[in-house]
Amino acid sequence: MSKRLDQQVAIVTGAGSGIGRETALLFAAEGASVVAGDYNLEAAQETVDLIGQIEGAPKAAAFKVNVANAADAEGLTEFTIKTFGKLDILVNNAGVGVPGTVLTTSEEDWDRIMAVNVKGIFQCSRFAIPKMQEFGGGAIVNVSSIAAIVAVVDRAAYGASKGAVLALTKAMAADHIKDNIRVNCICPGTVDTPWVGRMVATYADPEEARRKMVARQPIGRLGKPEEMAEAILYLASPAANFATGSALVLDGGFTAFKLPS
């Protein structure tokens, strides 16, 4: 049976952990050559080593990148072309978040969240898109959040950044539809990644914090990073050739309805 990303070359940012790692693994299992980009090179290399254990997967490579930095982002695309000869797919997944309201968020945290979550997509895309144009097209998948759709208490900067990701996705889709480049995003609800593990660990009673988090989910559990990877794969693959400028919400019903209590 042919694989869903046969002969494709993909960059996944933030591929050293969570959603990015699962996406890189699934892409490789589906036939793509993957560049695992991450600020944490060791973690990206671990992802590449895991890909090496998948039978029949093409070669993968790790690259150290701070997505917010222009020279790093340019290097990421250059490395991909040099290593695999072309670029078909860019997954802008790297992201950071810090709790805070407008009153409690420091200017430094505001700038860092915007730099990684929003400017990072700008930087990686502005070097990747010319290569996709050169090769006749491509697909970009950005990772937004349900925080772009409903306010999450104590996440002012994070919500603002993910709202910008949603708007930027549509803007990029409009600007590059004539280049045969599709641009979509996913909006995950709470997904059980190391990020969430770090967050619950900051509470006095982490187990209770996790129980409350699960209790807030209409579907009765957190999302799995593998489920996000499947959605990213769909949007990146030819199966989604009619989708551009769209936002796929994967949140166990969180933004869709309220169950009677």
Ligand SMILES: NC(=O)c1ccc[n+]([C@@H]2O[C@H](COP(=O)([O-])OP(=O)(O)OC[C@H]3O[C@@H](n4cnc5c(N)ncnc54)[C@H](O)[C@@H]3O)[C@@H](O)[C@H]2O)c1
């Ligand atoms: N986990 C959730 O509940 C959830 C929900 C909605 C959206 N998201 C989004 O999904 C994406 C991935 O989240 P996750 O939960 O897998 O997080 P994670 O913390 O497990 O992984 C994030 C990865 O990004 C890397 N990274 C951070 N800053 C970077 C930078 N400047 N340059 C390059 N790499 C960088 C980290 O080193 C890490 O490997 C993020 O954009 C996040 O906002 C997560």
